Amino acid sequence: MKRRFLIAAIFLLISFGSVTAQTAGDVSVKSTGGHPVKLPLKLEGFMIEPNGQLINETAFTNKIEKALQLLKNKAPDEFKTMQFFIVKIRAWNVSGANYNEEVMTIDIAKATFDASLEWLASVLIHETHHIKKYKETGKKLGDAHLMTDKKAALQVMIEEELECNRVQLVVLEKIGGKKFEIDYLKAQKGDHFDIDKDGDYDWDDYNNRNW
Numbered sequence: 001m002k003r004r005f006l007i008a009a010i011f012l013l014i015s016f017g018s019v020t021a022q023t024a025g026d027v028s029v030k031s032t033g034g035h036p037v038k039l040p041l042k043l044e045g046f047m048i049e050p051n052g053q054l055i056n057e058t059a060f061t062n063k064i065e066k067a068l069q070l071l072k073n074k075a076p077d078e079f080k081t082m083q084f085f086i087v088k089i090r091a092w093n094v095s096g097a098n099y100n101e102e103v104m105t106i107d108i109a110k111a112t113f114d115a116s117l118e119w120l121a122s123v124l125i126h127e128t129h130h131i132k133k134y135k136e137t138g139k140k141l142g143d144a145h146l147m148t149d150k151k152a153a154l155q156v157m158i159e160e161e162l163e164c165n166r167v168q169l170v171v172l173e174k175i176g177g178k179k180f181e182i183d184y185l186k187a188q189k190g191d192h193f194d195i196d197k198d199g200d201y202d203w204d205d206y207n208n209r210n211w
C-alpha cells in the first residue's frame with residue numbers, strides 16, 4: 001500500500017499533464033462544432049487551452065469566459081489573486097491544480113465543466129488557492145508525498161483541501177451558487193480525493209475519479 005501511495009503521489013505530482021505537455025500552438029485547430037478556435041487564446045490575461053477530444057472547444061472557451069466574467073464582477077478580490085497566480089486554464093481529463101507545467105495551470109475535466117457556471121467558477125478559485133499555497137510555501141499539497149507516515153500525509157492533504165474549500169465556499173456564496181451546491185461543499189470533509197475511503201490516496205482512487 002505504501003508503495004502504491006508513493007507511486008500515486010509521484011504520478012500525481014510530476015507526471016500527469018507533463019507527459020503530453022503541450023504549449024498552446026500557433027495554428028488554428030478545428031473545434032468539433034466546426035468553428036476554428038485560434039490558438040493561443042487569451043482571456044483576461046489567461047492562456048486558454050481547449051481540447052476538442054475532451055470538451056467541445058467553442059463551448060469550453062465560452063463557458064470559461066463567462067466564469068471569468070462572473071468572478072471579475074462578483075468576487076473581484078479572489079479574481080485578482082487568480083490573475084496573479086494562474087497563467088493557463090486548460091481542458092484535461094482530470095480537474096486539478098497543475099504545478100508541473102511550465103506555467104501554473106488549472107486543469108478542468110468534463111464533469112466539472114458540465115456543472116453549473118457558478119460551480120465551475122468556484123472550482124477555478126479552489127485550484128488557485130492550491131497553487132497560491134505552492135507558490136508561497138514551495139510545497140505541493142504540503143509535500144505529503146515526501147512523508148513516510150501515510151496517515152499523517154493524508155491529514156496534511158485533508159487540511160489543505162479544507163482550506164481550499166473554505167475559500168471556494170466564500171466565492172460560491174458571493175457569485176450566487178445554488179443552495180445544494182453550497183450545502184454539498186460545506187459537507188465535504190476534505191478527503192474527496194480518497195474516494196474509496198481506505199485512508200490513503202492511491203491508484204484505486206485516481207482511477208475512480210470522475211470529476
Ligand SMILES: [Zn+2]
Binds near residue numbers: 130
Ligand atoms: Zn483541492
